[in-house]
Amino acid sequence: MVWHVIGTFLAASAGTLALGMASSWVDRKVTARVQWRVGPPMLQPIYDILKLMGKETLVPARAVGSGFLLAPVVGLAAAAVAATILWVANLWPHEAFIGDLVVVIYLLTIPAVATIYGASASGSPHAAVGASREMKLLLSYELPLILSALVPVLQVARSPDFGATFSVGALVAYQHAAGWTLWSASGALGLVAAILAMQAKLTLVPFDQPEAETELMGGVYIEYSGPPLAVIKLSRMFMLAVAPVYVATLFLGGLGSATWQGWLALAGKVVALLVVVVLIRNTNPRVRIDQAVRFFWFGVAPVAIAAVVLAAMGY
Amino acid sequence: MGLTMLGLKKSPWVYHVNVGACNNCDIEILELLTPRYDVERFGMVLVGSPRHADALLVTGICTRQAEARLVEVYEQTAKPCVVFCIGSCAMTGGIFRHAYHFSRPVEDVIREADPGAIIAHVPGCPPKPEAMILGAVKALATL
Numbered sequence: 001m002v003w004h005v006i007g008t009f010l011a012a013s014a015g016t017l018a019l020g021m022a023s024s025w026v027d028r029k030v031t032a033r034v035q036w037r038v039g040p041p042m043l044q045p046i047y048d049i050l051k052l053m054g055k056e057t058l059v060p061a062r063a064v065g066s067g068f069l070l071a072p073v074v075g076l077a078a079a080a081v082a083a084t085i086l087w088v089a090n091l092w093p094h095e096a097f098i099g100d101l102v103v104v105i106y107l108l109t110i111p112a113v114a115t116i117y118g119a120s121a122s123g124s125p126h127a128a129v130g131a132s133r134e135m136k137l138l139l140s141y142e143l144p145l146i147l148s149a150l151v152p153v154l155q156v157a158r159s160p161d162f163g164a165t166f167s168v169g170a171l172v173a174y175q176h177a178a179g180w181t182l183w184s185a186s187g188a189l190g191l192v193a194a195i196l197a198m199q200a201k202l203t204l205v206p207f208d209q210p211e212a213e214t215e216l217m218g219g220v221y222i223e224y225s226g227p228p229l230a231v232i233k234l235s236r237m238f239m240l241a242v243a244p245v246y247v248a249t250l251f252l253g254g255l256g257s258a259t260w261q262g263w264l265a266l267a268g269k270v271v272a273l274l275v276v277v278v279l280i281r282n283t284n285p286r287v288r289i290d291q292a293v294r295f296f297w298f299g300v301a302p303v304a305i306a307a308v309v310l311a312a313m314g315y
Numbered sequence: 316m317g318l319t320m321l322g323l324k325k326s327p328w329v330y331h332v333n334v335g336a337c338n339n340c341d342i343e344i345l346e347l348l349t350p351r352y353d354v355e356r357f358g359m360v361l362v363g364s365p366r367h368a369d370a371l372l373v374t375g376i377c378t379r380q381a382e383a384r385l386v387e388v389y390e391q392t393a394k395p396c397v398v399f400c401i402g403s404c405a406m407t408g409g410i411f412r413h414a415y416h417f418s419r420p421v422e423d424v425i426r427e428a429d430p431g432a433i434i435a436h437v438p439g440c441p442p443k444p445e446a447m448i449l450g451a452v453k454a455l456a457t458l
Binding site for chain 1: 319320321325326351353361367391393395
């Protein structure tokens with residue numbers, strides 16, 4: 001039984017790693033194409049990680065070494081476990097446990113919290129400013145993200161077969177039977193809110209204030225080097241794979257059926273979400289942190305609240 | 316060490332250090348990183364922190380005040396790393412070599428801090444971005 005769990009975790013992590021590296025390459029290639037240039041070769045993410053694993057690990061004298069080095073590992077582990085739960089819910093909807101949507105949302109906050117902890121443990125004022133920005137960003141986008149996750153839950157709750165449930169597996173099975181969450185007014189609004197909240201969760205422009213390279217010289221990651229930096233890059237790649245799969249599972253039906261058509265459809269959904277995220281990234285400047293908080297609290301949250309109200313009324 | 320060197324050759328992340336330049340070389344480095352020359356094909360990315368860097372692009376004559384800071388930045392860079400002396404000022408002091416504020420060529424400063432440092436020179440005043448790419452490619456090929 002334990003080997004079954006460990007095996008599932010390792011298989012899901014390996015798959016998410018491959019998907020994450022491919023997603024990171026797609027991000028860089030689409031960015032390059034939008035800028036009329038060629039861009040990196042396909043194996044570039046692998047080269048980056050290999051190179052970082054071979055560099056030395058430098059720990060600043062004023063850093064809290066244990067927290068500084070453990071934080072990225074905790075973030076990576078949380079992203080990997082969230083990926084495992086999502087893949088299990090997609091592949092075997094009836095084996096998903098009740099409440100795993102809540103667990104996934106909690107796990108997806110851990111990489112951001114680990115970033116804050118690692119940056120605070122760095123002992124650098126740049127990292128401290130980046131950590132405070134990450135805290136403010138976390139406070140701002142979590143509300144619309146959670147509200148948008150309620151939209152498919154409310155839709156499933158109205159159906160007689162499933163009833164009220166927080167299980168991702170039930171959401172996938174309901175969408176397979178009754179159509180995607182997207183094909184409803186509340187679902188469309190919820191998808192918009194989820195995509196914008198996802199942009200902030202991935203700390204991509206216009207919401208990359210914590211790692212602002214031109215302002216904060218690397219911000220939260222300024223003191224990391226070598227293998228710890230490789231773990232951070234890996235956890236960002238994992239999140240770049242998990243976030244589109246999460247949104248596709250909740251709003252676009254996930255892996256409807258485990259046939260080759262279902263896999264192709266899931267790949268198309270993930271690529272489409274990635275391209276939307278990358279295009280938003282390439283066409284917008286970085287906003288100030290107060291503009292970002294105002295945008296999420298007074299712009300995206302009302303949209304998400306409207307989506308929840310519409311879902312509760314049945315639209 | 317083979318895989319590490321492969322990674323280093325295919326993914327050199329650069330950090331720009333200005334230790335007293337007239338900004339001409341800095342402008343050329345900025346142009347190097349624009350889409351026209353597209354150095355991301357080689358895996359080169361401009362990073363914000365010396366700790367993330369594999370290549371230090373040092374421009375400018377090493378002024379007396381900047382010498383200690385240059386050594387500090389070099390020690391903060393995770394090894395293995397390559398130091399590129401961009402322009403005649405970084406290589407030899409250029410037209411400012413008789414000035415009162417010039418201390419030593421960048422190579423001497425780095426060698427004193429680390430005798431085993433890998434240092435490459437890109438001559439020019441300022442060197443064209445194509446010359447910088449050629450210098451980077453030659454330096455990475457010798458690793």
